[in-house]
Amino acid sequence: MTFPFFMPPGVAFTNGHFTAENIITKVTHSGDLAGIFHDQTAWRAIPSETPIYQVEMLSSAQGEGELYVGTTHLNPGRVGDEFYMTRGHFHQRREQGEVYFGLRGSGLLLLQNEQGEARLEEVSPGSVHIIPGLTAHRLINTGTEVLSALAVWPSIAGHDYAALAQGFALRVVLHDGKIQAKEVQNG
Ligand code: F6R
Numbered sequence: 001m002t003f004p005f006f007m008p009p010g011v012a013f014t015n016g017h018f019t020a021e022n023i024i025t026k027v028t029h030s031g032d033l034a035g036i037f038h039d040q041t042a043w044r045a046i047p048s049e050t051p052i053y054q055v056e057m058l059s060s061a062q063g064e065g066e067l068y069v070g071t072t073h074l075n076p077g078r079v080g081d082e083f084y085m086t087r088g089h090f091h092q093r094r095e096q097g098e099v100y101f102g103l104r105g106s107g108l109l110l111l112q113n114e115q116g117e118a119r120l121e122e123v124s125p126g127s128v129h130i131i132p133g134l135t136a137h138r139l140i141n142t143g144t145e146v147l148s149a150l151a152v153w154p155s156i157a158g159h160d161y162a163a164l165a166q167g168f169a170l171r172v173v174l175h176d177g178k179i180q181a182k183e184v185q186n187g
């Protein structure tokens with residue numbers, strides 16, 4: 001008896017693009033990120049249709065025990081002095097973790113627990129980031145090329161953006177020509 005060999009989806013580790021029959025993509029534009037960047041005047045000066053990041057995902061099963069795989073492509077740029085970043089979220093199912101893999105570009109992964117304690121991990125090609133449960137996460141592009149990171153997470157995790165209405169405790173800015181993390185005073 002012979003069994004067929006199925007061709008699985010593929011991912012190019014140089015840029016995070018998938019080859020598969022069904023790829024889901026979602027672009028987040030500047031106009032979608034109201035209240036995210038601290039310099040509101042600089043944010044308003046950017047055309048609202050400016051693409052900031054794109055997520056491409058494999059279409060896969062949903063439900064308890066199932067996994068999603070997706071790549072975030074975060075453009076380089078700044079709003080005022082603050083580097084482009086993703087909105088950032090806790091998982092709706094707080095206990096669910098995630099793994100990010102840096103593929104191209106350079107940046108930071110901002111992690112923050114429920115007590116508001118934040119830390120930053122450097123993201124670069126080949127970096128592996130284990131995001132524990134109960135930890136909010138945001139990608140920040142501090143480089144000059146697209147930052148692409150592959151992620152694997154439980155399909156039941158969901159996103160809770162509202163829990164971060166006060167924002168993260170750190171902002172990453174270009175100050176005196178240097179990439180610097182600053183504590184946010186008023187959340
Ligand atoms: C999934 C995950 C990533 C992000 C993506 C966009 O749990 O962490 O796929 O969803 O980087 O960021 P957000 O969702 O914060 O806009």
Ligand code: ZN
Nearest residue numbers: 091098137153
């Ligand atoms: Zn996540």
